[in-house]
Amino acid sequence: MWISLLPETVRPSERFDWFNDTVAQTVMPTVMSPEPSTEFHAEAEMLDLGPLRMARFAFSPLRSRRTPALIRHGDPEQYQLALIRRGAAVLSQSGNENRIGAGEFVLWDTSRPSDTRILPGPDPVRLTMLQFPRTLLPLPGRRLERLLAGRLTGGHGVAAVLMSFLDGLEAHGDTCEAAELRRLGSVAVELAGVLLAQRLDDAGQLPVEVRARVLLERIRAFIEDNLGDPQLTPGAVAARHNISLRSLHQLFRSHDPQPETVHAWIRRRRLERCREDLASTRLHAYTVQSIAHRWGFSSATVFSRTFRQAYGLTPTEFRGLSLAGALARSVEDPRTERTFGRAPAS
Secondary structure, three states, rough: EEEEEEOOOOOHHHHHHHHHHHHHOOOOOOOOEOOOOOOOEEEEEEEOOOOOOEEEEEOOEEEEEEEEEHHHHOOOOEEEEEEEOOOEEEEOOOOEEEEEEEEEOEEEEEOOOOOEEEEEOOOOOEEEEEEEEEEHOOOOOOHHHHHOOOEEEOOOHHHHHHHHHHHHHHHHHHHHOOOHHHHHHHHHHHHHHHHHHHHHOOHHHHHHHHHHHHHHHHHHHHHHHHOOOOOOOHHHHHOOOOOHHHHHHHHHHOOOOOOOOOOHHHHHHHHHHHHHHOHHHHHHHHOOHHHHHHHHOOOOHHHHHHHHHHHHOOOOHHHHHHHHHHHHHHHOOOOOOOOOOOOOOO
């Protein structure tokens, strides 16, 4: 599960020292200095994924330097790939220097000196980071040096797939078992490897298994983006990705520990999205039929029957119980729900 690293006992005046120590212990030792004359804010959470770790941070402007002396003192020998969610930073390493903004990835090597400046903004910077041993990437380090501190845009292709994957892992990782998290960690590294290989024009050096896994994740991302289309069928998915229907089914069978047909996977994801909407108090004004249509069910009768087969209740029964439970919880605990990186309403 996600582990918060900020003790409730840390006073505002001690937050910077706490954050400095936390980064040294969980990321790598650095020399930090905060932006003067501003109250320092910081949050940190970690999720273990087997041999690698996923972290998310929110913090105020600062400067962080990784010196040769600190590398000699302690080096996790990792690549660290960060997705900037909000704000901006200027990163320098191996002769490269770039400004990295929201929606962009940046890679650095803990075994090389670096200099990072988190730029001032209206809100704390927020980022999601993967930390993994250098040995997990099937790419030569001498070539990856070109990408250190470089801007890796995340709006399309494999970068967009990786961003979507990290979104899902952040949202649902704490519901997964340890073995599932290890498998998801392997997928994350494979996606990162393909992203970096493409930027180096070295995709052909990646193992066939890795390229197949990335194709599967790209297909799943496409399905997620098009669940509301009633014409989304296995045949349409295969045609969109220029593969045969047989190859599509084989791809799903060979990369899933609990094989599921493409049609079943699409149906399950549609049902899960409908279930989320039916349980949402924000969408209580929408009819069951409109929610079903929103996620690609063209027939209310088919949706109702399929939903009941999956969950043991009709959509209307499930919604009634969910909304009644939400109302009861709000009476017991009226505090505003908090999301990471945003303080609760006062």
